Amino acid sequence: MVIEHNSQNNIYRSPYGAVSTSSKVTLRIFCKLDGIPHAVNLIYHFKDEKEKTIPMYYCKSVGTGCLYEVKITVPKEPGLIWYYFVIQINGYTYYYGNNLDKLGGLGQIYNSIPPSFQITVYKEGYKTPDWFKNAIAYQIFPDRFHRGDMDSFKAGRDDIIAREWTDIPYYKAEQFGKEYLANDFFGGNLDGVIKKLPYLKELGISLIYLNPIFKAYSNHKYDVGDYDEVDPMFGDIELFKDLCMEAKKLGINIILDGAFSHTGSDSKYFNKYNKYPTIGAYQSKESPYYPWYKFINHPDEYDSWWGFKTLPNLNELEPSFLEYILTAPNAIIKKWLRLGASGWRLDVADELPSEFLKIMRKKVKYYNPEAVIIGEVWEDASNKVSYGVHREYLLGKELDSVMNYPLRNAIIDFACEQTDSTFFARRLMSLYENYPKESLYTTLNFLSTHDTMRILTVLGGGRSLNLSKDKQAVFTLSKDLLDLAKKRLQNAILLLMTLPGVPCIYYGDEVGMEGFNDPFNRRPYPWGNEDIEVLGIYKKMIALRQGEPLFVSGKLELIYEHKSCFAFARLNKDKLMIVSVNMSSKESAYTRLDLARFYPESAYDIESNEKIDHINGIIIYDLPALGHKVIEVKCKTS
Numbered sequence: 114m115v116i117e118h119n120s121q122n123n124i125y126r127s128p129y130g131a132v133s134t135s136s137k138v139t140l141r142i143f144c145k146l147d148g149i150p151h152a153v154n155l156i157y158h159f160k161d162e163k164e165k166t167i168p169m170y171y172c173k174s175v176g177t178g179c180l181y182e183v184k185i186t187v188p189k190e191p192g193l194i195w196y197y198f199v200i201q202i203n204g205y206t207y208y209y210g211n212n213l214d215k216l217g218g219l220g221q222i223y224n225s226i227p228p229s230f231q232i233t234v235y236k237e238g239y240k241t242p243d244w245f246k247n248a249i250a251y252q253i254f255p256d257r258f259h260r261g262d263m264d265s266f267k268a269g270r271d272d273i274i275a276r277e278w279t280d281i282p283y284y285k286a287e288q289f290g291k292e293y294l295a296n297d298f299f300g301g302n303l304d305g306v307i308k309k310l311p312y313l314k315e316l317g318i319s320l321i322y323l324n325p326i327f328k329a330y331s332n333h334k335y336d337v338g339d340y341d342e343v344d345p346m347f348g349d350i351e352l353f354k355d356l357c358m359e360a361k362k363l364g365i366n367i368i369l370d371g372a373f374s375h376t377g378s379d380s381k382y383f384n385k386y387n388k389y390p391t392i393g394a395y396q397s398k399e400s401p402y403y404p405w406y407k408f409i410n411h412p413d414e415y416d417s418w419w420g421f422k423t424l425p426n427l428n429e430l431e432p433s434f435l436e437y438i439l440t441a442p443n444a445i446i447k448k449w450l451r452l453g454a455s456g457w458r459l460d461v462a463d464e465l466p467s468e469f470l471k472i473m474r475k476k477v478k479y480y481n482p483e484a485v486i487i488g489e490v491w492e493d494a495s496n497k498v499s500y501g502v503h504r505e506y507l508l509g510k511e512l513d514s515v516m517n518y519p520l521r522n523a524i525i526d527f528a529c530e531q532t533d534s535t536f537f538a539r540r541l542m543s544l545y546e547n548y549p550k551e552s553l554y555t556t557l558n559f560l561s562t563h564d565t566m567r568i569l570t571v572l573g574g575g576r577s578l579n580l581s582k583d584k585q586a587v588f589t590l591s592k593d594l595l596d597l598a599k600k601r602l603q604n605a606i607l608l609l610m611t612l613p614g615v616p617c618i619y620y621g622d623e624v625g626m627e628g629f630n631d632p633f634n635r636r637p638y639p640w641g642n643e644d645i646e647v648l649g650i651y652k653k654m655i656a657l658r659q660g661e662p663l664f665v666s667g668k669l670e671l672i673y674e675h676k677s678c679f680a681f682a683r684l685n686k687d688k689l690m691i692v693s694v695n696m697s698s699k700e701s702a703y704t705r706l707d708l709a710r711f712y713p714e715s716a717y718d719i720e721s722n723e724k725i726d727h728i729n730g731i732i733i734y735d736l737p738a739l740g741h742k743v744i745e746v747k748c749k750t751s
Contacts (some may be wrong), residue, residue, distance in 0.1 A: 117143040146180055156198070191234050191244075193503065210226075216543040223600050251618050252323075255301050256301045265300040283297045316651070338389075373427070374465055378422060406426070438478060455484060490504075514614075559619060620638055624638075657743065667685055679696070697739070716746045
């Protein structure tokens with residue numbers, strides 16, 4: 114007995130992948146059974162609606178089995194369709210659904226109700242900014258990038274701990290006095306970013322993503338004190354305008370980090386420590402900001418982000434807060450776009466109500482249709498459940514796209530030889546299946562952020578080390594592990610630059626910075642002590658992406674996967690760019706690419722510019738351990 118449905122194959126689902134509202138989708142299932150089935154049914158439901166049972170009919174014979182088919186019209190509103198199959202024969206009932214990993218593609222047979230396959234239905238006309246799809250992004254943690262000429266330590270703060278540029282960030286409560294306060298500063302600022310714009314331009318960067326720059330107590334600024342002001346240690350509004358203007362001259366856009374689910378307790382809105390002239394919510398129930406917060410017992414018991422009392426949670430749908438942040442003529446989101454920003458990255462998007470995001474999209478896109486909205490989501494954002502609710506980030510009414518943590522995790526597991534190429538391919542194609550193309554091609558793809566271990570430390574085996582904070586603070590990779598990490602890095606960066614989405618580099622990764630999680634991943638940039646070998650890797654891979662439009666907009670098709678070897682193509686009707694990697698650190702990989710269906714005319718290794726022979730459309734070569742190859746294939750068009 115054989116039953117088969119592959120949600121990532123046009124034979125079984127056409128079209129496969131996400132579809133727009135009111136589209137028609139054909140679903141098929143292959144059955145090779147001992148006799149004629151009594152019934153073959155599709156079971157599906159939309160969102161949380163009641164399941165529907167639709168009979169499937171014989172389509173055609175294939176070998177010794179048969180294909181059964183049904184056509185459905187998806188709803189007129191965005192949402193998720195969930196489906197599986199039920200086959201009845203000879204008194205038995207078989208269920209066929211998604212695989213146990215819930216990654217889509219080839220499913221499996223069950224004896225009871227199975228996991229469902231997913232169809233993402235997005236709003237017709239959903240569009241994301243094309244300029245963003247073409248970008249190469251660079252994430253900057255402002256206090257740690259560059260000081261410039263401005264002296265941040267003369268910004269009027271007497272409650273900070275000034276550090277030397279080469280110091281290790283504080284990580285113990287006693288270093289701050291008695292509790293961890295994150296008020297150790299290294300003096301990076303917006304003037305420093307301006308001074309390094311030529312460096313970023315030369316590197317190939319066309320977008321800067323700034324961690325929060327608004328006035329706040331901490332060095333990370335996620336405890337917002339005043340959304341209306343640049344933190345004085347970073348500069349002021351005029352300096353921000355200068356940054357945007359100078360960046361634009363070099364073809365570089367700026368997006369800002371918006372933390373709208375909470376503020377700082379030390380803010381003009383909450384004002385717990387009476388540092389602002391305003392009447393804060395903590396100080397009085399008569400404060401205009403009192404409705405913004407969730408008090409349990411005023412003033413000292415209040416809802417806070419993950420229990421951190423320095424981060425009181427906001428009532429995001431409180432009308433006066435919505436007006437201030439989103440809807441007023443000079444609302445915060447519009448104000449900073451007007452000052453020169455090109456979009457927003459939204460901190461902890463899971464904590465923001467769907468209605469807030471829908472209003473934000475309307476207001477941002479009305480003000481500037483080309484402004485981008487990216488959400489921080491750590492899982493598959495198409496089917497993310499937050500607080501018991503299926504989120505609608507990528508259905509055309511909220512975000513443009515999200516930070517691509519699933520891809521990061523998949524690349525790292527593959528590069529560290531924790532998974533093989535087949536499982537890597539399944540994880541990759543699950544995103545390709547679930548995300549609307551407009552979102553997929555704008556995912557912010559990265560290997561490190563301010564919330565993760567530095568990629569070089571990861572690739573050198575850092576994830577397997579169980580070190581104390583004291584040991585993490587001084588840890589550096591041994592020469593052998595550093596050499597291994599650099600070799601793995603070439604393949605990881607190659608994938609980052611050539612798979613769909615917008616590549617993003619965390620400041621300093623490109624010059625070999627190491628570090629475990631916060632705060633060791635937030636050390637100051639090592640100006641004058643860069644690892645030139647690592648910088649060369651990044652420049653080479655960035656240039657590869659910049660030189661080939663297919664890596665931005667080309668269709669993705671998997672070509673080969675076997676053990677540690679993986680190859681895919683980005684293509685149009687005229688040309689393929691084939692990327693292949695061998696993630697084994699010990700063994701070479703025999704690679705056989707069957708390209709006959711593309712009608713190849715000629716093939717070249719783009720690194721050596723040597724012609725590659727193909728016989729009947731088949732190319733064969735060995736990839737050395739941790740090797741890679743990029744091949745350009747011209748296709749016959751007639």
